[in-house]
Amino acid sequence: MRKIILEDxxxxxxxxxxxxxxxxxxxxLFLHQxxxxxxxxTGRELPVKSLDQLPRSALDERVExxxxxxxxxxxxxxxxxxxxxxxxxxxxxxxxFSPEDKAIKHHACFLQKGIREEGDHYVADxxxxxxxxxxxxxxxxxxxxxxxxxxxxVPTYMAPEQGEIVYYLxxxxxLSIEHWTHVFMASVPFGIFATAARFEREASQSILFKLKxxxxxxxxxxxxMSSSAAVQVGRNCTIxxxxxxxxxxxxxxxxxxxxxxxxxxCIVGNNxxxxxxxQLMLSVVGDGCYLPFRSALFMxxxxxxxxxxxxxxxxxxxxxxxxxxxxxxxxxxFNLIPKPMRAFFEGELQSVGTEVMGGCVGHNCxxxxxxxxxxxxxxxxxxxxxxxxxxxxxxxxxxxxxxxxHKLPGGTKMHPRLYDPQIRRL
Numbered sequence: 001m002r003k004i005i006l007e008d009x010x011x012x013x014x015x016x017x018x019x020x021x022x023x024x025x026x027x028x029l030f031l032h033q034x035x036x037x038x039x040x041x042t043g044r045e046l047p048v049k050s051l052d053q054l055p056r057s058a059l060d061e062r063v064e065x066x067x068x069x070x071x072x073x074x075x076x077x078x079x080x081x082x083x084x085x086x087x088x089x090x091x092x093x094x095x096x097f098s099p100e101d102k103a104i105k106h107h108a109c110f111l112q113k114g115i116r117e118e119g120d121h122y123v124a125d126x127x128x129x130x131x132x133x134x135x136x137x138x139x140x141x142x143x144x145x146x147x148x149x150x151x152x153x154v155p156t157y158m159a160p161e162q163g164e165i166v167y168y169l170x171x172x173x174x175l176s177i178e179h180w181t182h183v184f185m186a187s188v189p190f191g192i193f194a195t196a197a198r199f200e201r202e203a204s205q206s207i208l209f210k211l212k213x214x215x216x217x218x219x220x221x222x223x224x225m226s227s228s229a230a231v232q233v234g235r236n237c238t239i240x241x242x243x244x245x246x247x248x249x250x251x252x253x254x255x256x257x258x259x260x261x262x263x264x265x266c267i268v269g270n271n272x273x274x275x276x277x278x279q280l281m282l283s284v285v286g287d288g289c290y291l292p293f294r295s296a297l298f299m300x301x302x303x304x305x306x307x308x309x310x311x312x313x314x315x316x317x318x319x320x321x322x323x324x325x326x327x328x329x330x331x332x333x334f335n336l337i338p339k340p341m342r343a344f345f346e347g348e349l350q351s352v353g354t355e356v357m358g359g360c361v362g363h364n365c366x367x368x369x370x371x372x373x374x375x376x377x378x379x380x381x382x383x384x385x386x387x388x389x390x391x392x393x394x395x396x397x398x399x400x401x402x403x404x405x406h407k408l409p410g411g412t413k414m415h416p417r418l419y420d421p422q423i424r425r426l
Contacts, residue, residue, distance in 0.1 A: 002066070006070065016363075033068070065129040071177045111345040145171045165355060193299070196282070233251045260277045264281045302319045317359055327369040379394070
């Protein structure tokens, strides 16, 4: 099948990069798309800014074609369902969703325009053409089959309606990445958390699956969720016997995990060092990261070669590549005085769709020790922040121009901007 990729040129703040370059589940989005589509698209790959730029010869070809935008996140379960049903129809199809699909309605429709209402459905930029490009395609409704999970109970002043903060985890995930919160959603709720939901659903429905996990745990002498049926460990890893590892978890090659560390439902990349007493849950840690003792990550995505220093706490956050978070820095994630959680999108504050959300740090940042960052705030790539009496609490988004390194002699030479500055300032 031929594949046509529509390039999205927008940069995602605060990273200053297009979505396709950002890491999702410890892999650049364009590589994730390529790997998921590899079983179906073995023919030519044509990247274009729009279909109008295709050469006439490509437009006239009557070959099976898949068209998608390069800022979309989808998993193999979703694509398998879409391709199977589109081929069975034998007609040109565009992916669509029911307005009652809770994963799309409650999590995917905020701070974006790629998933949009048309008629009685939501549609997005993914098409299948059995005989070459056509002017019209019928909507093909795909159910994400959400799995409702309350990830913790809280007092009613934090979640007044039910006392529980709920995710509708798609077992067939789809998302349009147009904001940093979508990088979080793709890696955690629609990524590693959804994997755990599929694992739980299969365990509850299949006696054979339960038996397989039980026998594996019995042979290995481990608790069910710590056995190799749930935990995948790469080569040349050093894991202290007192560390707690529970799955579904994937650990890469050359990983060191120290005494007393806890890694629960996570993806850990290659060449990662997790020292004594660290706590990781429902998080993604990129290649080459270093977590000194007692670092804590909950539902957080950290891109490659970053350091989260000791006694640092991040919840529902995203950290870019090559960044340093100083010791004792805390990212808050909840408004003490109840009000909607909002973030900037296209120049204005809009709801993020959840009561709890941490912050986001761009690429190549340096954050000093002891900072406190308010919920849903961003720190732009290449920024340096020192904790000082004047700025220990970060209450607003921080841009590169506000970086503390500008105050030093020759500051711009000491820490030059590495990422494209040509974005709209929010």
